[in-house]
Amino acid sequence: MNYPTPRQSIAEMVRYQPNLSVKKSGRIIRLSANEGAFGPSPKAKKILSSVADEMHRYPEEDPATLAEAIGMKYNLDPSKMVFGCGSDELIMATCLAYLGPEDEAIHSQYGFIMYPMSVKVAGGIPVAAPDSNFKVNVDAILERITERTRIVFLANPNNPTGSYLSRTEVARLHREMPENILLVIDSAYAEFVVRNDYSDGSDLVDKSDNVVMLRTFSKLYAMAGLRLGWAYAPSHVINALQVVKQPFGANRVAVEAAIAALDDHDFIAKSVEHNTFWQPWTATELEKLGLTCLPSVTNFLMVRFPDAVGFTAQDAGEYLSNRGILTRGMSGYGAPEYLRLSIGTEEEMRIVVNTISSFFNHAR
Ligand SMILES: Cc1ncc(COP(=O)(O)O)c(C=O)c1O
Structure with a gap:
């Protein structure tokens, strides 16, 4: 071959595939990326024009006003935060900072796909711990720890399954892990969880030296297009991430919009x-059609379709997509019998339920 080639591990990888494709005309109902149902926060939108005059300036490397606003809102120490271009950047930065060649990072079987992808890009080895009935299994993670393990990734709640571990279960995972392994608790959907036994993981960050919590403005705060995520971690982890991440990953517009959105x-x-209201409503309606929805505490549902030819998740995904409704196939997660769909507006939810109903009538 007469051209430069990437490392073999990179050449073998397939890029992240979000299914955000847009038809040229007609209405699109986009339920494929767990985005906000209502468009952006009006307060965040309003602030945008005021940032325009500063567009020529690099943003702050450590946006102090934003850190303070987050600190006030969530009762956290602003000096323990680092910001990135989406939490995706911070997942990658964690892998680059903590994994040497052949080091291992554990994620749950149906854990967010950016974990194994980022681990591979960093030259490490992703190790999947089997779920129990689509829920993270703490013992399975603990059993897979070896001398080479450097990171354990836990999405809590998890995307795409929508399940979560209680505060007690996460505390046990942390307690039984060796202290030299970093526990990354990714709480991207924390704001949607309405459960007394749930914790976003910030309490563990404050109590220990080996826990990082990741958060994002892409989900409840509905700013996915601006790309802003943050990590809450002990100072030694913050220092490492500051070195690895790009210096200006948290852009000026996103920072101002985030302060307004908070x-x-x-x-x-x-x-x-x-x-x-609409997440359980959607699950109930889909179950009336004979489908199974995994219990979810998030703004999305993972829905099981039948195995029968013409009725599969892939058939349904295509049927919906041809009618302008984008959902997410789960083949990339090794669960091709499922589709994941996000909770949109009331009208969108009624349309999606009716369209799935007509899919079954049509397929019959
Ligand atoms: C669990 C989880 N973590 C992180 C992210 C990435 O978020 P961001 O948009 O901040 O990069 C997502 C996005 O879907 C997610 O589901």
């Missing part, structure tokens, strides 16, 4: 209330 109490309450 303060948009009406939008936040409306989004959580909407999800708390």
Whole structure:
């Protein structure tokens, strides 16, 4: 071959495939990426024009006002935060900082796919711990720890299954892990969880030296297009991530919009209330059609379709897509009999349920 080739492990990988493809015309109902149901926060939108005049300036490397606003809102120490271009950047930075060649990082069987991908890019080896009935199995993770393990990734709640581990279960995982392994608790969907026994993991960060919590403005705060995520971690981890991540990953527009979005109490309450009603409503309606939905505490559902020819998840995904409704196939996660769909507006949920109903009538 007469051209430069990437490392073999990179050449063998397939890029992240989000299914955000857009038809040229007609209405699109996009339920494939767990985005906000209502568009952006009005307060965040309003702030954008005021940032335009500063567009020529690099952003702050450590956006102090944003760290303070987050600290106030979640009762956290602003000095323990680092910001990135989405939490995706911080997942990658963690892998680059903590994995040497052939080092291992454990993720759960149906854990967020960016974990194994980022581990491979960093030259490490992803190790999958089997779930129990689509829920993270703490013992299975603990059993897979070896001398080469450097990181354990836990999405809590998890994407795409929607399940979560209680505060006690996460505490046990942490307690029984060796202290030299980093536990990354990715709480991207924390704001949607309405359960007394849930914790976002920040309490463990404050109590120990080997826990990182990841958060994002892409989900409840509905800013996925601006790309802003943050990590809450002990100072030695923050220092390592600061070296590895790009210096200006958290852009000026995103930072200002995030400060406004944190303060948009009406939008936040409306989004959580909407999800708390329409997510179970959607699950119930789909179950009336004979489908199975995994129990979810998030703004999305993983839905099982029949195995029968013409009725499969792939058939349904295509049928929906031809009608402008984008969902997410789960083949990449090794669960091809499932589709994942996010909770959109009431109208979108009614349309998706009716369209799946007509899919079954049509397929019959
Ligand atoms: C569990 C989990 N972590 C992280 C991310 C990435 O979020 P961001 O948009 O901040 O990169 C996602 C996005 O879907 C996610 O589901």
